[in-house]
Amino acid sequence: MSKKVTITIDGREIEAHEGEKVLWVALDNSIFIPNLCALKEKEHPSGSCRLCYVQVEGRPEPVTACTLAAKEGLSVQTRSPQVDRLVKSAFELLLSNHRLGCGRCPRRKSCALLKIARERGLKMRLSRLSALELDVEIDESPETFAFDRSRCLLCGRCVWICQEVARVGALGFTNRGITRRVGTFREVSLAQSPCTECGLCVEACPSGALYFKEKSDDK
Ligand code: FES
Structure with missing residues (x-):
């Protein structure tokens, strides 16, 4: 040590x-x-x-x-003042790419974004940026969990866990720049991917993008 x-x-x-x-x-x-x-x-x-x-x-x-x-x-x-300005901008950028509507979110009691907003007095709404288009289907193909990409913050935690800890490689980043997203190779559903449903990605997700069907904050 x-x-x-x-x-x-x-x-x-x-x-x-x-x-x-x-x-x-x-x-x-x-x-x-x-x-x-x-x-x-x-x-x-x-x-x-x-x-x-x-x-x-x-x-x-x-x-x-x-x-x-x-x-x-x-x-x-x-x-x-400088830190607060930078954090506020980064937070709003994340929000612009994240479907709001916390009342219906499966992680509304354990969401990292909400915690940050609370701790730093930040608003859960956009003031300077506009929301990006987030009309994507929820992948409910796995038996135990679901993936709602519209709530994904692109933090990369699930990708790293899937690749480096679980060593499955079902999830990865696809596309670049503004169209960058988390997904499967060739955009197949998770059930069609090598996913083993180990659940590590769900545990690593800080928002409501990946959630267990039976263990959402409502249940
Ligand atoms: S940049 Fe440090 S936690 Fe994301």
């Missing part, structure tokens, strides 16, 4: 392992930093959701906490 260092988060001195990512140090010490795409077991974070910005003492621009390594004397603030 790497050596212990002392870092400061929001004025609190905390012991961490050198190299440990600041996001996990903060969360393990009950300091909230918004995050969606990070997974603790993933050694190389993708840093794609852009929600976990923090202000580092001595650096002019905020940096993502999921990629920031702890080192002796590091001092960060989880909030600053």
Whole structure:
């Protein structure tokens, strides 16, 4: 194990392992930093959701906490005007690609987006961006779970789990840019894909995109 260092988060001195990512140090010490795409077991974070910005003492621009390594004397603030602006923009960008209507969402009591909105005082509606076209069918072909792509945040957690942990490779990213989406190879239904219904992708999903049919927040 790497050596212990002392870092400061929001004025609190905390012991961490050198190299440990600041996001996990903060969360393990009950300091909230918004995050969606990070997974603790993933050694190389993708840093794609852009929600976990923090202000580092001595650096002019905020940096993502999921990629920031702890080192002796590091001092960060989880909030600053710049951080709040960046998080607000990233959050709205995610919302623009996410079908709203929380009342009907199977994850409405355990949704990561709602938690972030609550913690940071953000609105669950669009103010500057328009919603992208999300008229897609829910894939209910698996026996135990369903995939509603219109609620997918493209965080990539399910893809990584399916490929690197389950080693099944049923899910992947298809297309690029604005049409990038999570799906199966050749866009077949999950039942027609190599999916084994291990359920790890569902457990990793932070929104209501992947949900167990029998274990939604209503049941
Ligand atoms: S959690 Fe850091 S960029 Fe997504």
